[in-house]
Amino acid sequence: MTYIAKPRVFHPSLEKNELGLTRRDYEGVMSTLCAGCGHDSVTAALIEAAWELAIPTHRAAKMSGIGCSSKTTAYFMSESHGFNSVHGRMPSVASGANAANRDLVYVGVSGDGDSLSIGLGQLCHAVRRNLNLLYIIENNGVYGLTKGQFSASADMGSKSKRGVPNEQPPIDPARLGLSIGATFVARGFSGDKQQLVPIIKAGIRHPGLALVDVISPCVTFNDHVGSTKSYAYTREHFREAVEAAFVAPKDFVPPAEEIAADIGSAEVRDVRMHDGSVIRFRQVEGDYDATDRDAVYGYLSERQNAGEVPTGLLYVDPESRDLHDVLGTVDRPLWDLPFEELCPGADALDALMENYR
Amino acid sequence: MEPTNVGNPDYYHKVVDCQWACPAHTNVPGYIRLIAQERYDDAYMLNWESNVFPGILGRTCDRPCEPACRRGRVEDKPVAICRLKRVAADLRGDITPRFPEIPKQKNGRKIACVGAGPASLTVARDLMPLGYEVTIFEKNDRPGGLMWTNIPQFRLPPEVLWEEIDYILDMGVDIRYDAPVKSMKWLLEQGFDAIFVGSGAPRGKELRLPGRYETDHIYIGIDWLESVAFGHTNSIEENVLVIGVGNTAMDCCRTSKRIGGTNVKVMARKSKPYFKASPWELEDAEEELVDIVENHSPTEFVVEDGVLRGMKFDIVEWHENDQGRLVSTKLDEAFFPADAVILAIGQESAFPWIEDDAGIEFNKWREAVVDRTTFMSTREGVFFGGDAAWGPENIIWAAEHGHQAAISIHAYCSGEDIRKRPPEHMNLVSAKMGLHEWSYSNDYEYAGRRKMRHVRLEERLGSIETEVEEGFDLEQTLTEVERCLNCDLQTHFTGSLCIECDACIDICPLNCLTITHNGEEAELRTRLLAPAENTEQDIYVSEPLPQTARVMVKDEDLCIHCGLCAERCPTAAWDMRTFDLLKPYAGREEDHPYSGMGIEEMAPGGFVSAAP
Numbered sequence: 001m002t003y004i005a006k007p008r009v010f011h012p013s014l015e016k017n018e019l020g021l022t023r024r025d026y027e028g029v030m031s032t033l034c035a036g037c038g039h040d041s042v043t044a045a046l047i048e049a050a051w052e053l054a055i056p057t058h059r060a061a062k063m064s065g066i067g068c069s070s071k072t073t074a075y076f077m078s079e080s081h082g083f084n085s086v087h088g089r090m091p092s093v094a095s096g097a098n099a100a101n102r103d104l105v106y107v108g109v110s111g112d113g114d115s116l117s118i119g120l121g122q123l124c125h126a127v128r129r130n131l132n133l134l135y136i137i138e139n140n141g142v143y144g145l146t147k148g149q150f151s152a153s154a155d156m157g158s159k160s161k162r163g164v165p166n167e168q169p170p171i172d173p174a175r176l177g178l179s180i181g182a183t184f185v186a187r188g189f190s191g192d193k194q195q196l197v198p199i200i201k202a203g204i205r206h207p208g209l210a211l212v213d214v215i216s217p218c219v220t221f222n223d224h225v226g227s228t229k230s231y232a233y234t235r236e237h238f239r240e241a242v243e244a245a246f247v248a249p250k251d252f253v254p255p256a257e258e259i260a261a262d263i264g265s266a267e268v269r270d271v272r273m274h275d276g277s278v279i280r281f282r283q284v285e286g287d288y289d290a291t292d293r294d295a296v297y298g299y300l301s302e303r304q305n306a307g308e309v310p311t312g313l314l315y316v317d318p319e320s321r322d323l324h325d326v327l328g329t330v331d332r333p334l335w336d337l338p339f340e341e342l343c344p345g346a347d348a349l350d351a352l353m354e355n356y357r
Numbered sequence: 358m359e360p361t362n363v364g365n366p367d368y369y370h371k372v373v374d375c376q377w378a379c380p381a382h383t384n385v386p387g388y389i390r391l392i393a394q395e396r397y398d399d400a401y402m403l404n405w406e407s408n409v410f411p412g413i414l415g416r417t418c419d420r421p422c423e424p425a426c427r428r429g430r431v432e433d434k435p436v437a438i439c440r441l442k443r444v445a446a447d448l449r450g451d452i453t454p455r456f457p458e459i460p461k462q463k464n465g466r467k468i469a470c471v472g473a474g475p476a477s478l479t480v481a482r483d484l485m486p487l488g489y490e491v492t493i494f495e496k497n498d499r500p501g502g503l504m505w506t507n508i509p510q511f512r513l514p515p516e517v518l519w520e521e522i523d524y525i526l527d528m529g530v531d532i533r534y535d536a537p538v539k540s541m542k543w544l545l546e547q548g549f550d551a552i553f554v555g556s557g558a559p560r561g562k563e564l565r566l567p568g569r570y571e572t573d574h575i576y577i578g579i580d581w582l583e584s585v586a587f588g589h590t591n592s593i594e595e596n597v598l599v600i601g602v603g604n605t606a607m608d609c610c611r612t613s614k615r616i617g618g619t620n621v622k623v624m625a626r627k628s629k630p631y632f633k634a635s636p637w638e639l640e641d642a643e644e645e646l647v648d649i650v651e652n653h654s655p656t657e658f659v660v661e662d663g664v665l666r667g668m669k670f671d672i673v674e675w676h677e678n679d680q681g682r683l684v685s686t687k688l689d690e691a692f693f694p695a696d697a698v699i700l701a702i703g704q705e706s707a708f709p710w711i712e713d714d715a716g717i718e719f720n721k722w723r724e725a726v727v728d729r730t731t732f733m734s735t736r737e738g739v740f741f742g743g744d745a746a747w748g749p750e751n752i753i754w755a756a757e758h759g760h761q762a763a764i765s766i767h768a769y770c771s772g773e774d775i776r777k778r779p780p781e782h783m784n785l786v787s788a789k790m791g792l793h794e795w796s797y798s799n800d801y802e803y804a805g806r807r808k809m810r811h812v813r814l815e816e817r818l819g820s821i822e823t824e825v826e827e828g829f830d831l832e833q834t835l836t837e838v839e840r841c842l843n844c845d846l847q848t849h850f851t852g853s854l855c856i857e858c859d860a861c862i863d864i865c866p867l868n869c870l871t872i873t874h875n876g877e878e879a880e881l882r883t884r885l886l887a888p889a890e891n892t893e894q895d896i897y898v899s900e901p902l903p904q905t906a907r908v909m910v911k912d913e914d915l916c917i918h919c920g921l922c923a924e925r926c927p928t929a930a931w932d933m934r935t936f937d938l939l940k941p942y943a944g945r946e947e948d949h950p951y952s953g954m955g956i957e958e959m960a961p962g963g964f965v966s967a968a969p
Contacts, residue, residue, distance in 0.1 A: 002793065002864075002924050002925060003793050005800070006866050007866045008801075008803075009801060009866055009867065010865075012886050024866075034858045036926065036927025038858065040432060040860055040864075041858065041863055076950055217858070219856075219858060223442075231857060231858060231904065232904055301515065301729045
């Protein structure tokens with residue numbers, strides 16, 4: 001916990017995005033998390049991504065539940081909407097908000113406790129609904145707020161701070177997501193923003209639920225030798241499956257040209273999304289195909305069984321249709337519809353009921 | 358890049374821009390913190406140790422520290438360092454009990470100083486506590502040199518001057534007034550073990566143009582100021598032209614305004630960016646309704662029947678030629694009426710009293726050949742310092758010359774090699790006082806530079822004795838001290854502790870930090886989170902970090918020393934450490950009775966600590 005306010009003085013070379021805002025304009029209040037918490041780096045990555053995408057801060061909504069992770073939403077984009085909900089219930093509240101106002105950018109930040117234990121059912125159904133939401137799970141394998149008990153994502157054999165190994169199998173959010181139809185699955189590491197920022201950007205722009213599992217070490221309760229979620233362990237077992245970059249429609253350059261400018265780079269493959277944006281994959285693993293759900297599932301199982309931490313923008317469905325698309329709701333946000341249209345009254349209901357007689 | 362060696366005192370010293378820029382390396386942030394704690398005596402003594410004349414310099418210093426101040430790069434204006442120095446002097450109590458003891462038993466060595474200006478006085482102050490007998494020969498009837506003769510009273514009240522000079526003379530210096538040294542050979546025969554020449558640069562430069570010697574209304578600036586100081590001159594004609602635009606010209610025009618000059622113009626050959634005067638002295642002159650006329654190159658004094666009528670000028674414009682030198686093109690001519698002209702176009706040293714066969718070599722400009730390190734001339738045992746050494750500088754340089762010459766004299770008299778200079782040392786002490794407590798105030802003060810209040814124009818122009826600057830009041834002082842960024846609170850990094858969690862990088866408000874792969878400096882500078890474009894400022898590079906073998910890089914340029922990196926570091930790899938430069942003085946390398954204490958520590962017996 002830090003008591004000094006971050007001074008509002010800036011480096012003179014601080015860049016502005018197309019809205020005329022600097023990164024500092026995307027900051028929130030000073031973090032009260034432990035010094036060195038991975039979550040603060042996720043915050044920094046969110047700030048960077050939102051700045052790069054030039055998201056108008058008043059057009060975004062930050063949703064969270066309970067836990068250290070869920071405090072994150074206070075630490076970025078002070079001017080955005082926000083809802084800090086009941087434990088594990090962020091997806092429901094986000095669903096409601098998204099249903100009412102489809103025009104906002106939704107960023108949900110949760111943790112392995114909030115999403116994989118008490119809120120597991122909520123998570124699964126939000127994934128199935130394909131809510132247009134960036135869903136970040138800050139995953140550190142422990143309940144930090146209650147002093148370091150194993151969470152549902154703790155690996156078998158990972159040791160607690162007191163040296164006791166975990167003997168229950170973990171829930172892997174990435175494979176869980178793949179198995180229930182997630183249209184965007186990624187894994188990052190708080191200690192590698194170079195990889196994380198493009199993933200977050202692509203996730204924010206993804207038309208549907210973008211499930212991002214971020215290994216985000218708990219510096220107080222789970223950063224010791226024997227832990228499988230420490231900075232050192234993650235770095236040692238980190239394996240990048242594929243490198244992804246988000247390319248906004250206006251910035252699009254055919255890959256052939258980019259390769260020509262960067263001789264010797266690996267093979268590049270573009271996956272074009274509905275809105276014209278592109279996710280550009282640079283192969284790291286020879287034949288990795290981020291659009292082949294079953295192959296990705298198999299790859300993750302294989303690498304994780306070998307003790308590795310596969311990372312990257314692991315899977316994306318270019319045909320993703322979000323909740324509103326599936327339901328066929330009107331383009332105009334529901335909150336903005338005149339009351340008479342949104343709720344046409346008893347006569348209209350009666351007329352509708354007549355059809356079913 | 359090689360990992361930065363922070364064990365070399367120069368690295369952290371350089372981070373303290375003001376202290377590094379100060380010729381005497383005064384511990385500026387240290388005394389500013391003492392002022393903030395209302396410890397004015399301590400603040401004064403910390404100054405006195407290095408710059409000898411805090412009260413005088415707090416009003417007159419050329420302030421090389423202020424353009425260097427980091428605050429000037431982070432926002433517009435630097436900390437008003439000089440003003441704060443004056444606060445320490447104004448509010449100090451009786452500090453005389455803290456002065457070093459002067460041994461009753463002398464060491465048998467006798468030193469002669471020529472001229473009682475700041476350089477000689479500093480030599481005396483440094484040597485008297487070591488048991489030397491110091492004799493100063495002064496041509497005037499009072500000490501101070503140019504501090505007395507050339508700095509007008511409205512900038513430096515005489516009582517301030519005498520008080521600080523007396524601190525030194527009261528150590529038992531044998532000062533002889535009205536005793537100009539007329540012969541170096543004579544002086545050499547008087548049995549002194551070493552001679553220090555601190556006779557200044559007393560000769561004003563001439564402007565040999567037609568008409569120069571046809572009237573007695575053309576004055577040499579420094580001579581005229583001296584004559585005013587001694588009360589020999591107490592009026593001037595109404596229409597005055599001051600030729601030259603250095604700080605002497607500013608003193609001349611402002612003095613003229615007070616003793617009869619109603620229409621006073623400063624005539625500059627070049628344009629404003631090239632003016633030699635300090636910006637604040639220019640401002641003060643303009644505030645007193647002095648016209649400053651640029652791009653006018655004098656060509657002739659117009660004298661009719663022995664009466665000065667004015668001066669002719671070429672109106673010029675300046676541009677750089679192919680060699681990068683400034684050259685002028687004449688555009689037009691102009692005539693300015695005047696009843697008096699003051700020449701303030703520079704000054705030089707003059708040694709008519711040093712015989713050619715005295716063993717002291719001179720260069721073609723009749724400047725003595727003086728070693729830049731030892732301050733010794735080509736004659737063993739004869740040292741030079743202050744303006745007498747390499748021409749006009751300022752008081753703070755003179756003080757530093759005095760310190761260095763004193764080191765040499767002490768080594769010379771002890772039979773040691775004067776080329777072997779005593780090394781600088783440093784103290785580096787963690788400022789961490791508790792989980793979230795630091796031994797300094799690190800909340801950022803957003804206030805702008807406090808402005809010095811001046812006495813009303815009518816009042817000040819009525820008297821040459823009225824000090825223009827009123828000094829800072831308490832509110833101004835308390836705000837200004839908080840503007841200091843505490844650059845001596847160093848961000849000290851221990852790479853082996855780093856877990857590369859990025860916390861410091863994420864929190865740093867000025868984007869000073871980056872973890873990246875090492876490289877050559879020029880290339881590495883471009884790869885930082887914010888490009889390190891100010892190459893005058895170092896970048897710090899750590900040892901390879903334990904987990905990834907990348908390096909921590911810090912661009913020192915804009916670090917505001919807020920301590921957030923250390924505050925957010927989970928492993929204390931970053932720490933804030935108070936840096937205290939231990940600067941050597943004559944005879945004080947080993948036991949260091951003046952310094953040698955961290956400012957916060959206040960070792961007993963030192964100047965800064967309370968008197969026993």
